[in-house]
Structures are given as C-alpha cells and as structure tokens.
Amino acid sequence: MPRVDDLIARLDGAPPAVARAAARNAIERGRSELQRGCEVTLQQIVAQAQKEAGELLEDRVQRVINMSGTILHTGLGRAPLPLDFGRTQGEYAALEFSLETGERGDRQAWVREHLIALTGAEDSLVVNNCAGAVLLALAAISAGKEVILSRGEMVEIGGSFRVPEIIAQSGCRLKEVGTTNKTRASDYSRAVGKETGAILRCHTSNYKIVGFTETPSVGQIAAVAKEKGVPFIFDFGTGCMIDLAPFGLPGLDSFPGLVSQGVDLVLGSGDKLLGGPQAGIIVGRKELIAACAAHPLARALRVDKLTLAALEAVLRAYRTGQLDKIPLLRILGTPLPEIRRRARALAKALGAKASVVESESELGAGCSPDLKVPTYCVAIKSDSPTKLYQALLKVDPPVIGRIEKGLLLLDCRTIQQGDFRPVKSALEKAL
Numbered sequence: 001m002p003r004v005d006d007l008i009a010r011l012d013g014a015p016p017a018v019a020r021a022a023a024r025n026a027i028e029r030g031r032s033e034l035q036r037g038c039e040v041t042l043q044q045i046v047a048q049a050q051k052e053a054g055e056l057l058e059d060r061v062q063r064v065i066n067m068s069g070t071i072l073h074t075g076l077g078r079a080p081l082p083l084d085f086g087r088t089q090g091e092y093a094a095l096e097f098s099l100e101t102g103e104r105g106d107r108q109a110w111v112r113e114h115l116i117a118l119t120g121a122e123d124s125l126v127v128n129n130c131a132g133a134v135l136l137a138l139a140a141i142s143a144g145k146e147v148i149l150s151r152g153e154m155v156e157i158g159g160s161f162r163v164p165e166i167i168a169q170s171g172c173r174l175k176e177v178g179t180t181n182k183t184r185a186s187d188y189s190r191a192v193g194k195e196t197g198a199i200l201r202c203h204t205s206n207y208k209i210v211g212f213t214e215t216p217s218v219g220q221i222a223a224v225a226k227e228k229g230v231p232f233i234f235d236f237g238t239g240c241m242i243d244l245a246p247f248g249l250p251g252l253d254s255f256p257g258l259v260s261q262g263v264d265l266v267l268g269s270g271d272k273l274l275g276g277p278q279a280g281i282i283v284g285r286k287e288l289i290a291a292c293a294a295h296p297l298a299r300a301l302r303v304d305k306l307t308l309a310a311l312e313a314v315l316r317a318y319r320t321g322q323l324d325k326i327p328l329l330r331i332l333g334t335p336l337p338e339i340r341r342r343a344r345a346l347a348k349a350l351g352a353k354a355s356v357v358e359s360e361s362e363l364g365a366g367c368s369p370d371l372k373v374p375t376y377c378v379a380i381k382s383d384s385p386t387k388l389y390q391a392l393l394k395v396d397p398p399v400i401g402r403i404e405k406g407l408l409l410l411d412c413r414t415i416q417q418g419d420f421r422p423v424k425s426a427l428e429k430a431l
C-alpha cells in the first residue's frame with residue numbers, strides 16, 4: 001500500500017482536503033480488496049484515488065433524464081420545477097423583510113395571496129411537506145383530544161408515514177369509525193362527542209378498496225362536522241389546484257373543490273400534482289391556520305427561500321393562466337401524436353434493435369393507485385436488458401429507463417425539449 005502522502009502527491013490539481021480524503025478512501029478500499037484475496041496494483045489505487053477525487057468535486061444531485069414511465073418519481077425528485085423560477089435562487093432575498101417599511105415582513109405573504117385567490121380559502125400556511133402539515137395540524141388543533149378516522153383510511157403513505165402513528169405523534173387519540181369497506185355519515189355523527197378534536201379524512205393515495213363499499217361524500221362529512229361544531233381536516237396529499245380532466249385525469253379532488261365543499265383545513269403536497277417544490281400546503285379557516293402558525297412545530301417545519309420562490313412561481317402560473325410554464329402540466333398535456341413522433345424518431349435513429357410500443361405512464365408518488373395516462377415507449381432488444389439499463393445510468397446526463405418483459409423501455413412522455421440528442425448519443429454509446 002502506498003503512503004497517504006505519496007498518493008496525495010500523485011493527485012495534482014485536487015484541493016488538499018479532497019486529495020487527502022480520496023487518497024485515504026482509495027487505500028482503505030485497496031486494503032479490503034487485498035484482504036479478500038484480490039490482487040491490487042499501485043496503478044489501480046492511483047486510478048481509484050483519482051476517481052474519488054473527481055467525484056468529490058462534482059455535484060452529487062445530478063440532473064437525470066426520466067424515461068422510467070413514472071411521472072412523479074419520488075426517487076427522482078417528483079415534479080420537475082420551472083427552471084427560471086424567481087430571481088432569488090440562493091441570493092439574498094426580501095424573504096421576511098418588507099421593502100415598503102424596511103422592517104421585518106411576512107415570509108409567506110406572496111404565496112398566501114396566491115393561495116387565497118386560487119382556492120377561495122380564508123388563509124394559508126406552507127410548511128416542509130404534507131406529512132409535516134398533517135402532524136402540525138393535528139398537534140395544533142386536536143392535541144389531547146380524539147381524532148375521528150374511518151377504518152377504510154388507516155393509510156400507510158410510505159416510508160414510516162402511517163396515519164394512526166402520526167395521530168399518536170401529534171398527541172391525539174385515534175377514534176376509529178366504520179369498517180374497512182363501509183363507513184357512513186351516521187358513523188361520524190355518532191362518534192362525535194365531548195372529547196372530539198377533529199374529524200380527519202385521508203385521501204387513499206396508494207390503494208383502492210373495491211367491491212361492496214361505501215363512503216360518505218366530502219360534503220356529507222362537512223355537514224356533520226358543521227352541525228357538531230368540530231373541525232374537518234382533509235389529508236389530501238395529491239394536491240391538484242385545478243380540474244385535471246383536460247389533462248387526461250378526470251374525477252380528482254382539488255384544493256378549491258374541497259374548500260367549497262366545506263372542508264375546514266385542506267393539507268396537500270407541493271410536489272405531486274401541483275407540479276411545484278416539496279412543500280406542505282395548508283389552506284382553510286383563519287382561526288385554524290392561526291393555531292397552526294402559532295404552534296412550535298410550525299417553526300420546526302418552516303420552508304426556506306428556495307421553496308417559497310419556486311412555489312410562488314408555480315402558483316403565479318396557475319393564477320395568471322400560464323399553465324405551460326408548469327413542467328408537470330406540459331408533460332401531462334403533451335398530445336399523444338407528439339409522444340409517438342418522439343418515440344418513432346428515437347427508434348429510427350437506433351435502428352433494428354428498437355421499436356415503438358404503446359404503453360402507459362404512471363403518475364406515481366402516491367397520487368392514486370390507478371392513475372395512468374397513455375404514452376409511447378421505445379423498446380430496445382438486447383442480450384442483457386439489465387446491463388443496458390445500468391449502462392444508461394453511467395452516461396451524462398444519466399437516462400433512467402425500466403425493464404419490462406425482458407425489454408428495456410424508454411418512456412417518451414417525460415423527455416423535455418433538448419433531451420433527444422443526449423438520449424440518442426447515450427444509447428449509441430451503451431448499445
């Protein structure tokens with residue numbers, strides 16, 4: 001094994017801290033390979049150190065080309081953001097500072113103005129994500145009391161987000177009503193008592209109960225909540241701001257729709273079907289929002305200037321009707337013939353191994369289990385689709401496909417303008 005300092009001397013050009021870390025890692029790796037009985041040469045260790053140094057100097061969160069067939073892929077950062085959001089991308093910004101008075105201002109003023117105008121709610125609060133919004137709303141409004149939830153909505157969203165556990169974490173007691181397949185408005189009505197802190201409804205984003213089922217409408221639950229004088233909180237997740245039927249997704253709830261049906265607090269994600277940054281958007285009644293904003297958890301879940309700048313840009317696009325500025329809606333709104341044209345052009349460029357196949361893109365990210373839109377993919381035959389899939393991860397920018405029935409599929413709905421050439425050259429390199 002070379003000495004660390006000798007190895008550092010061979011890594012000219014790298015800043016000292018980088019060279020040292022890279023040299024140490026390469027030597028450690030070389031040692032463990034020797035222990036496993038592999039042969040290790042000095043050249044290999046030098047090359048490994050150079051590779052490690054290079055990696056340390058690069059941005060690790062890389063741009064990728066998503067052709068996986070999942071439009072909102074949590075592993076790929078969910079919704080793509082408008083690239084030109086705000087003039088504040090990291091600079092000093094008048095974030096919590098009023099340029100009118102020169103004094104402390106309101107961090108959420110701009111997004112609040114848009115959210116109120118767009119949803120018809122009295123007030124809003126934006127926090128780190130929707131999971132945080134649920135925790136905060138329950139803690140601020142119902143701590144120490146019972147939260148009524150249907151047995152059909154005891155959701156696990158993913159990771160460790162289980163609604164019954166979040167209810168417990170927020171200091172509330174879960175009161176289950178109804179059954180897995182059937183819950184009626186009268187079940188809610190009967191369950192409300194002196195101890196009730198809120199009625200909670202949870203959007204069943206990632207599963208569906210079919211068959212002999214019944215669930216009251218949002219309006220019916222809102223009527224019970226109003227009659228009994230308890231808050232009605234809706235964990236919406238999905239977060240649509242407008243009716244997405246013209247984008248091929250009919251029948252979904254939306255923030256304004258839920259507000260108008262009498263939900264007291266609607267909690268949604270910023271980076272699902274809204275098409276914005278990761279955020280938890282809370283809209284609803286003024287006194288409930290005030291209680292959320294005053295709770296200590298609100299500070300712990302506070303959003304930063306990058307989030308607010310991106311969210312403001314996306315909300316402004318909705319408000320001004322410039323929907324083509326929202327990348328997610330551009331993806332959903334791409335006409336099928338255009339997607340087919342992309343797929344045909346790519347397949348043609350690749351020759352005999354590639355063909356065009358009809359397929360479906362999934363929405364993903366727990367929007368709704370059966371939300372899909374039609375698409376076209378390029379299907380590539382290869383002796384080892386796994387190897388090809390892996391090879392495409394190593395090009396710059398990496399291309400993410402998927403393997404289905406022994407073929408590598410590349411979904412052409414989610415490529416953006418300018419992606420065509422890098423995808424083509426990546427494939428030529430990998431094939």
Ligand SMILES: *Cc1c(COP(=O)(O)O)cnc(C)c1O
Nearest residue numbers: 129130131203205236237238269
């Ligand atoms: C996705 C989802 C969440 C979690 O949202 P994040 O913004 O990812 O924290 C919570 N509730 C529902 C119903 C969801 O669909």
